[in-house]
Amino acid sequence: MAKQNNVSTPFWRDNRIIPILLQILFVIIVLVTGGFLINNALNGLARQGMEVGFGFLNGTASFNITEALIDYQPTDTYKRAVLVGILNTIKVSVIGVIFATLIGVFVGISRLSTNWLVQKIAGLYIEIFRNTPLLVQIFIWYFAVFLQLPQVKESITIGSFHLSNRGASIPWFEANSGTVIWIILFLLGIVLAFTLWRKMLKSQITSGKRKYPFVWAIGSLVASLVIAFIITQQGPANITVPVLGNFNFEGGHTLTPEFLAILIGLTVYTATYIAEIVRGGILSVSKGQVEAAKALGVKSSTIMRLVIFPQAIRIIIPPVTSQYLNLTKNSSLAIAVGYADLVFVGNTTLNQTGRAVEMVLIMILVYLTLSLLTSWFMNYFNKKTQIVER
Numbered sequence: 001m002a003k004q005n006n007v008s009t010p011f012w013r014d015n016r017i018i019p020i021l022l023q024i025l026f027v028i029i030v031l032v033t034g035g036f037l038i039n040n041a042l043n044g045l046a047r048q049g050m051e052v053g054f055g056f057l058n059g060t061a062s063f064n065i066t067e068a069l070i071d072y073q074p075t076d077t078y079k080r081a082v083l084v085g086i087l088n089t090i091k092v093s094v095i096g097v098i099f100a101t102l103i104g105v106f107v108g109i110s111r112l113s114t115n116w117l118v119q120k121i122a123g124l125y126i127e128i129f130r131n132t133p134l135l136v137q138i139f140i141w142y143f144a145v146f147l148q149l150p151q152v153k154e155s156i157t158i159g160s161f162h163l164s165n166r167g168a169s170i171p172w173f174e175a176n177s178g179t180v181i182w183i184i185l186f187l188l189g190i191v192l193a194f195t196l197w198r199k200m201l202k203s204q205i206t207s208g209k210r211k212y213p214f215v216w217a218i219g220s221l222v223a224s225l226v227i228a229f230i231i232t233q234q235g236p237a238n239i240t241v242p243v244l245g246n247f248n249f250e251g252g253h254t255l256t257p258e259f260l261a262i263l264i265g266l267t268v269y270t271a272t273y274i275a276e277i278v279r280g281g282i283l284s285v286s287k288g289q290v291e292a293a294k295a296l297g298v299k300s301s302t303i304m305r306l307v308i309f310p311q312a313i314r315i316i317i318p319p320v321t322s323q324y325l326n327l328t329k330n331s332s333l334a335i336a337v338g339y340a341d342l343v344f345v346g347n348t349t350l351n352q353t354g355r356a357v358e359m360v361l362i363m364i365l366v367y368l369t370l371s372l373l374t375s376w377f378m379n380y381f382n383k384k385t386q387i388v389e390r
Helices: 018-047 080-110 115-128 134-146 180-205 213-230 255-281 289-297 300-339 341-354 356-385
Strands: 156-157 161-164 167-170 172-175 237-240 253-255
Touching: 080 115, 080 180, 080 300, 080 341, 080 356, 115 134, 115 255, 134 255, 161 300, 180 213, 255 289, 289 300, 300 341, 300 356, 341 356
Parallel strands: none
Antiparallel strands: 156 161, 161 167, 167 253, 172 237
16 A cells, blocks of 8 residues: 655645734734834924923823812812813713613604604604714703803702703712711622522522512612611711802702703713614514514513513614713713813813823823723623523
8 A cells, every 4th residue: 555645735825824824914014013103203202302201290280170070179280180081071971871871762662652742752853863963962052051041049940959051059968977888788788689689580480480589689678778777877878958159059069061061962962873773673573572472461561671672682782882982982072062071181281281192192091991891891791681502
């Protein structure tokens, strides 16, 4: 029998090796190009007598920020001013995402309502706000709505809520000696409620007998709050009500016109896209399942809650994630109405220090980090809602 010759294929013709070599070559080209651009920028700055560094952040900011989640004074450093801007960006983004989701889901379901008036109003809302520029909407909310409200002494008052051209003054919470204990027991109650809910639900599915998992969850949460009240002998916080002073409202909390304009603009605009995504997700669910549920005598609201939406959510989450990212990045338009977000603080710092490269790099890294964290969380949530393949 003739011996078979083992002939090896040269690596440049091996289909297993070629893709790896091409990827390595691509990475090398990207790194070399990036290195060349960075080196060119550093050399250009050096020729102008400018050095790249972040030591300037320790200098005194010397400018005021009217709205801050943490204590801030003009005598603080640029570092603290940038932190205030980052927190303000996170604040408007998180609140905007929550309200945009609630409004979007409501409007998306309303678009499929059998009520002609509800359906048309939802459709009109979507067509108007989706097809006009976001920046124009923000300007309208700020200049044509909030700045045109009456002055403080003639403010529109509804109970303890006051609306004027200086913003909305609302009752707010003030921490007391028992707040920390309330927070700890509340978080423990949530963990216990979730654990009991999963355990009782699993037992209900296994035994086929009703175990009331929701009742157990709510009961454990209420029990933890009762224990907190017994320990502290007071509520979780004191409520302060705004009272008209000499020039403005004192006490409570005031939402500035700038914050309200950017928040409402982002929320109303983004909710239109979420509404259409929700509508498309609902329509993707097989009509046969809906008809089967109706044949069993299940109410329409129950069908939506237990049959349609749990299946539609798997289709809704990926495109909604993109809208959350868009809302976060669109919050940079807040500079147009003077809201002290990251871009506002960054531009002010840039103008005072001349550190354009560093400040732009900080803004890029912050928005990139927020976007990656949002994507990671939504991808994790999406993975948990997907059907497990067997």
